Amino acid sequence: MEFIKKVIRKIKDGMLQEMFEETKWMYTYAKKYKFQIFFYIILGIMTTVMGLASSVGSKYLIDAVTGQDKGNIALIAIFIVAMGLFSIGINAVTTMISARINIRVNNEIQAEVYDKILVADWISMKEFHSGDLLNRLNGDVNTVASSILSWIPSLITRSVQFVGILAIILYYDPTMAVIALASAPVMLIVSKTLMKKMRDYNKRMRQVSSEVMSFNEESFQNIQSVKAFDLVEFFSNRLRNVQQNYKDVFLDYNKFSVYTSSFMSVVGMFVAYACFGWGVYRLWTGHITFGTMTLFVQLSGQLSSSFKSLVSLVPSAISATTSAGRIMEFFKIKNESKLEEEKVKSIQNNTQGKGLSVELDDVEFSYDATKTVFKNANVVANPGEIVALVGPSGEGKTTMVRLLLGLINAKDGQAIIKDINGVRCKISSATRRFFAYVPQGNTIFSGTIADNMRMVKPDATDAEIVEALKAACAYDFVKKLPDNINSKVGERGGGFSEGQAQRISIARALLRQSPILLLDEATSALDVATEREVLRNIMNMGYARTCIVTTHRPSVLTMCDRVYRIDSGVVCDIGEEEVEQLVRDF
Numbered sequence: 001m002e003f004i005k006k007v008i009r010k011i012k013d014g015m016l017q018e019m020f021e022e023t024k025w026m027y028t029y030a031k032k033y034k035f036q037i038f039f040y041i042i043l044g045i046m047t048t049v050m051g052l053a054s055s056v057g058s059k060y061l062i063d064a065v066t067g068q069d070k071g072n073i074a075l076i077a078i079f080i081v082a083m084g085l086f087s088i089g090i091n092a093v094t095t096m097i098s099a100r101i102n103i104r105v106n107n108e109i110q111a112e113v114y115d116k117i118l119v120a121d122w123i124s125m126k127e128f129h130s131g132d133l134l135n136r137l138n139g140d141v142n143t144v145a146s147s148i149l150s151w152i153p154s155l156i157t158r159s160v161q162f163v164g165i166l167a168i169i170l171y172y173d174p175t176m177a178v179i180a181l182a183s184a185p186v187m188l189i190v191s192k193t194l195m196k197k198m199r200d201y202n203k204r205m206r207q208v209s210s211e212v213m214s215f216n217e218e219s220f221q222n223i224q225s226v227k228a229f230d231l232v233e234f235f236s237n238r239l240r241n242v243q244q245n246y247k248d249v250f251l252d253y254n255k256f257s258v259y260t261s262s263f264m265s266v267v268g269m270f271v272a273y274a275c276f277g278w279g280v281y282r283l284w285t286g287h288i289t290f291g292t293m294t295l296f297v298q299l300s301g302q303l304s305s306s307f308k309s310l311v312s313l314v315p316s317a318i319s320a321t322t323s324a325g326r327i328m329e330f331f332k333i334k335n336e337s338k339l340e341e342e343k344v345k346s347i348q349n350n351t352q353g354k355g356l357s358v359e360l361d362d363v364e365f366s367y368d369a370t371k372t373v374f375k376n377a378n379v380v381a382n383p384g385e386i387v388a389l390v391g392p393s394g395e396g397k398t399t400m401v402r403l404l405l406g407l408i409n410a411k412d413g414q415a416i417i418k419d420i421n422g423v424r425c426k427i428s429s430a431t432r433r434f435f436a437y438v439p440q441g442n443t444i445f446s447g448t449i450a451d452n453m454r455m456v457k458p459d460a461t462d463a464e465i466v467e468a469l470k471a472a473c474a475y476d477f478v479k480k481l482p483d484n485i486n487s488k489v490g491e492r493g494g495g496f497s498e499g500q501a502q503r504i505s506i507a508r509a510l511l512r513q514s515p516i517l518l519l520d521e522a523t524s525a526l527d528v529a530t531e532r533e534v535l536r537n538i539m540n541m542g543y544a545r546t547c548i549v550t551t552h553r554p555s556v557l558t559m560c561d562r563v564y565r566i567d568s569g570v571v572c573d574i575g576e577e578e579v580e581q582l583v584r585d586f
């Protein structure tokens, strides 16, 4: 009793418990296909039974041919051929079922992971490199999906096969059955150690494979810098180093796999030889017929291959559960907070087109415990106003924009939006619908200009798109393109200058007609005259808009209603004189 309890405890803790949880998670996706999986298992068992029946059939065929039994040779031969043909048909059906389940589960998990990544807490997700995300989204999801059928269902069919072969051997010769089972204790003793090592190797393999993908992804994204700094050779060598790392882990794992499978094969081979030797001895002493001997030869071969397949399920189960664990990490991340959703809805319904204010009251924020980005920040921006955030680089302007977008949350104080009736609502991902945002850098997607614009307003007419492009001073160059607003844009705005891409991004934000517009260094690539014209147009579109800009250039500061400087963790509202001083200093 104590021993059983100890075994259960061992199973429950550590690696086995983890693998159990991961397997349980994998099979939540299989629930929908339980009937197909059940059918798949039944077909697998049928194939096994037919294989065994045809082996027994061949015993009777040989005994009939050698005159040791009175059987209908033609009938037995027809039976064996029929079994063979039937198995081929069943195999075709199971292959089709497996492909269908595989692709559906793959797409379902991939879509769920993708959605999760989009709604997960922004800061937590920042810990994953995008190459690692891609590797998990494709490689790990694919491994899990293809293992839905090659793990538990295969375990069932292979076990049935193993037990079936043993049962037949037991029926004809119990001693041989005992010999056949001789390997089981050896396997049980070594399996736990092997599994642990295998799982460690699997984790390392996945990790280095993510490193290779991250490296490739980053190099291609920054290919211009790689060329500009004449770093082609350097990066080419770095790739080889990353590959070397992958190769070392891969070969290590391969060596381990070869040793383990050789060890298993040697054990299997000795068992098969022992069975064969015992059969020969029984034939020699006249205890069994030639037909039974043929059956034993076939069964000992089948037993060793079925044993091998059972053993090979261990690495595939480990690989599947390791991948499942890597995907499950995403689902453990909390989602972005959505606060006061009802209030958000009522503000949306009651104040359409009437504008919204933004307020930060005594807000404190830090990314980690070691450094506060700012504290006691008090900021107000009202409809019809342009409010600027200025300050030295790295002092917290973008951080404040992230706070307004609900990507990060205040550690202290309150960040709220307020409608014209004075209804206040906490900022979270739920209030993001009131914002249009133009971030730093190029944020244009591949497709056409119109595709990019309709991303934020799917039913926008061509005229509306042109109007937004005009307001962002972008239509001047768009109208000269051969296909006007339907002209193609390359990846990350390829084919356009930085300033042109910025203006298309601003136009996209304007088309959204959100009450609050956030421009984070969004006009940095424009000349001063265009920058001022864009801001003027934005405020004269006949829409009650609150505009918050972060900038290093004082050229637009004279157009702003209020200017906040963020410096050394302090946010202060600077007066006209200081603004004029800033313009002069510039």
Ligand SMILES: Nc1ncnc2c1ncn2[C@@H]1O[C@H](COP(=O)(O)OP(=O)(O)OP(=O)(O)O)[C@@H](O)[C@H]1O
Binding pocket: 126, 367, 368, 373, 391, 392, 393, 394, 395, 396, 397, 398, 399, 400
């Ligand atoms: N994801 C992050 N995790 C941890 N720290 C961060 C993160 N993003 C920014 N920081 C830190 O927060 C501080 C403020 O950064 P932020 O990007 O807000 O500055 P900024 O004023 O917008 O700078 P710039 O003018 O150069 O764009 C910096 O010290 C930066 O190192």
